[in-house]
Amino acid sequence: MESDEITLKLRDVRAASGLSLSKAADLTGVSKAMLGQIERGESSPTIATLWKIAKGFQLPLSALIGTTASRDPTDDSVFRTVTFPGSIKVKIVFPFDPELGAETFHVALSPNQCHESPAHALGVTEEVFVLEGMLEVLRDGEWVPLHAGEGLRFPADLPHGYRAGEDGTTFLNMHHYAQPAVLASVS
Amino acid sequence: MESDEITLKLRDVRAASGLSLSKAADLTGVSKAMLGQIERGESSPTIATLWKIAKGFQLPLSALIGTTASRDPTDDSVFRTVTFPGSIKVKIVFPFDPELGAETFHVALSPNQCHESPAHALGVTEEVFVLEGMLEVLRDGEWVPLHAGEGLRFPADLPHGYRAGEDGTTFLNMHHYAQPAVLASVS
DNA sequence: ACCACATGTGCGTTATAACGCACAAGTGAA
DNA sequence: TTCACTTGTGCGTTATAACGCACATGTGGT
Numbered sequence: 001m002e003s004d005e006i007t008l009k010l011r012d013v014r015a016a017s018g019l020s021l022s023k024a025a026d027l028t029g030v031s032k033a034m035l036g037q038i039e040r041g042e043s044s045p046t047i048a049t050l051w052k053i054a055k056g057f058q059l060p061l062s063a064l065i066g067t068t069a070s071r072d073p074t075d076d077s078v079f080r081t082v083t084f085p086g087s088i089k090v091k092i093v094f095p096f097d098p099e100l101g102a103e104t105f106h107v108a109l110s111p112n113q114c115h116e117s118p119a120h121a122l123g124v125t126e127e128v129f130v131l132e133g134m135l136e137v138l139r140d141g142e143w144v145p146l147h148a149g150e151g152l153r154f155p156a157d158l159p160h161g162y163r164a165g166e167d168g169t170t171f172l173n174m175h176h177y178a179q180p181a182v183l184a185s186v187s
Numbered sequence: 188m189e190s191d192e193i194t195l196k197l198r199d200v201r202a203a204s205g206l207s208l209s210k211a212a213d214l215t216g217v218s219k220a221m222l223g224q225i226e227r228g229e230s231s232p233t234i235a236t237l238w239k240i241a242k243g244f245q246l247p248l249s250a251l252i253g254t255t256a257s258r259d260p261t262d263d264s265v266f267r268t269v270t271f272p273g274s275i276k277v278k279i280v281f282p283f284d285p286e287l288g289a290e291t292f293h294v295a296l297s298p299n300q301c302h303e304s305p306a307h308a309l310g311v312t313e314e315v316f317v318l319e320g321m322l323e324v325l326r327d328g329e330w331v332p333l334h335a336g337e338g339l340r341f342p343a344d345l346p347h348g349y350r351a352g353e354d355g356t357t358f359l360n361m362h363h364y365a366q367p368a369v370l371a372s373v374s
Numbered sequence: 375a376c377c378a379c380a381t382g383t384g385c386g387t388t389a390t391a392a393c394g395c396a397c398a399a400g401t402g403a404a
Numbered sequence: 405t406t407c408a409c410t411t412g413t414g415c416g417t418t419a420t421a422a423c424g425c426a427c428a429t430g431t432g433g434t
Binding site for chain 1: 420
Binding site: 217218220221224230231232233236 | 420421422423424425
């Protein structure tokens with residue numbers, strides 16, 4: 001049963017925060033006995049208590065509930081080769097992993113250098129995190145300015161682009177090759 | 188604003204499919220009385236029954252639960268800082284997205300601060316990219332030293348931990364949650 | 375008018391979620 | 405050792421989710 005995922009997610013969230021059951025209890029307003037039972041899969045929480053938990057941990061509900069999205073193994077969009085035409089310097093930080101459907105690049109742009117990119121495959125999401133300098137990202141036909149320490153996530157199945165500031169920039173560029181939106185035709 | 192969303196979503200879903208309460212009950216295995224009460228907001232369903240409903244309608248759970256607007260990159264309400272009492276300071280860079288199954292944190296550790304983490308759920312992978320200072324990552328019982336600009340990817344379904352150098356450290360921490368392709372059928 | 379059927383809601387009972395409290399095990403300090 | 409404290413789990417009680425079955429209303433058909 002899928003409730004197991006909730007038990008796992010809750011365990012993860014609480015473990016990641018390093019909180020005990022007691023502290024989690026008075027942070028969320030849910031008794032620690034109940035939290036324990038939920039983690040052990042001995043109880044199927046109501047959405048009301050789930051909401052309390054999510055609110056206590058300052059997380060969206062979706063962080064607790066396992067996504068029902070099923071990965072299509074025949075989806076070959078994950079085997080797309082991403083090429084950076086031109087002169088940008090790209091260093092692979094995390095190589096592509098088919099299990100994750102994700103890869104991360106370290107990109108350096110010289111001052112005022114601009115790089116435009118056409119639409120990628122459907123369902124591709126990019127994340128950008130600026131390490132140094134100033135970067136502008138073209139999203140929805142609009143240049144969004146980003147400074148060091150700032151990040152932006154955007155769908156990459158639209159035309160987009162990068163433009164460095166006057167001092168150049170370095171940034172991390174994560175590509176997520178997510179499966180297309182779930183259409184619930186099982187039968 | 189939360190439970191109400193479920194009532195609304197369920198009403199919409201059922202109305203869109205043109206099903207009566209009886210047929211919906213018949214289809215989902217949830218009594219029509221309960222479905223009616225949920226729609227009227229007189230009852231807060233458990234995730235178990237929510238799952239039955241979602242499965243009966245062949246929809247993902249996110250279709251019933253108000254999905255947080257984390258898709259809008261300009262929504263900065265999700266980019267808040269979460270400080271867990273007595274623990275590490277974590278800033279959410281990219282919030283959890285159920286379609287990606289990924290989230291990214293900006294973590295700061297004070298000098299020599301150590302944070303150990305037990306095993307997460309099976310299939311969880313973590314990535315770490317050091318922004319400043321020196322960080323050691325406990326992987327497979329071994330402390331791996333990382334300097335600024337270096338990254339490490341490792342399975343997080345084993346006990347692992349982080350330890351800052353003498354000057355403290357800041358790093359990016361990406362979590363990748365594996366998406367189970369299994370659809371367990373509930374008797 | 376009647377009927378046969380379907381709609382959604384109310385009621386009584388059962389199953390169980392959620393609570394508060396107490397307990398056993400573990401940790402560290404004096 | 406003992407004490408003080410925290411960890412997570414078990415137990416008894418209460419609140420309520422979920423059920424089956426009935427009822428009131430509302431169609432359309434003959």
